[in-house]
Every structure is written in C-alpha cells, then in structure tokens.
Amino acid sequence: MNANKKKIDKLNLEYAKNDEKIAWLMERQREIEKQRTELENLDIVRMVRGLGLSFDDLSELINGEKAAAELKNDVSAAYETAVEEYAEAEGGVWNG
Numbered sequence: 001m002n003a004n005k006k007k008i009d010k011l012n013l014e015y016a017k018n019d020e021k022i023a024w025l026m027e028r029q030r031e032i033e034k035q036r037t038e039l040e041n042l043d044i045v046r047m048v049r050g051l052g053l054s055f056d057d058l059s060e061l062i063n064g065e066k067a068a069a070e071l072k073n074d075v076s077a078a079y080e081t082a083v084e085e086y087a088e089a090e091g092g093v094w095n096g
Contacts, residue, residue: 048058060066 053061
C-alpha cells in the first residue's frame with residue numbers, strides 16, 4: 001500500500017498543478033476575449049462614424065425595420081399595378 005500512497009500523492013500534486021494551469025489559462029482566455037471584443041467594437045464604431053450614420057440610422061439599418069417596411073410597400077404597390085395592367089390588357093378580367 002505504501003507504493004500506491006506515493007503514486008496517489010504524486011498524482012494529486014500533478015492534478016493540483018494542472019488545476020492551477022487551467023485556472024490561469026481560463027482567466028487568460030477571458031482577458032483575450034475581452035480585448036478582442038473591445039477592438040472589434042472600436043472597428044465597428046469607426047465604420048459607423050465613417051459612414052456618417054446617426055444612432056437612429058444605425059438602429060434602423062441593423063433592425064431592418066425601415067427597409068423591410070419599404071420593401072413590403074414597394075412589392076404590394078408593384079403587385080397591384082401589375083394586376084391592374086394585366087386586367088386592362090385582358091379586358092378587365094383577372095384570373096390570378
């Protein structure tokens with residue numbers, strides 16, 4: 001049993017060292033991620049400012065609400081126009 005005790009103690013020591021390394025690496029990983037995010041955010045701010053977008057413009061661009069609403073209106077208007085033109089060409093009959 002004495003031989004096993006020494007092996008267990010050695011493994012416990014190695015385990016503790018590895019645990020410390022893992023904790024250090026995880027903390028370093030979090031710091032790297034934080035730095036990377038900060039740099040990416042700075043790039044985004046520079047691009048937005050370079051485009052001259054206001055906060056509201058950027059919000060609309062990201063959310064796509066304005067563009068989607070305009071596109072929906074454009075498609076609806078184009079559809080109605082096409083139906084009317086087709087109906088006129090066919091003598092007022094639309095079978096669509």
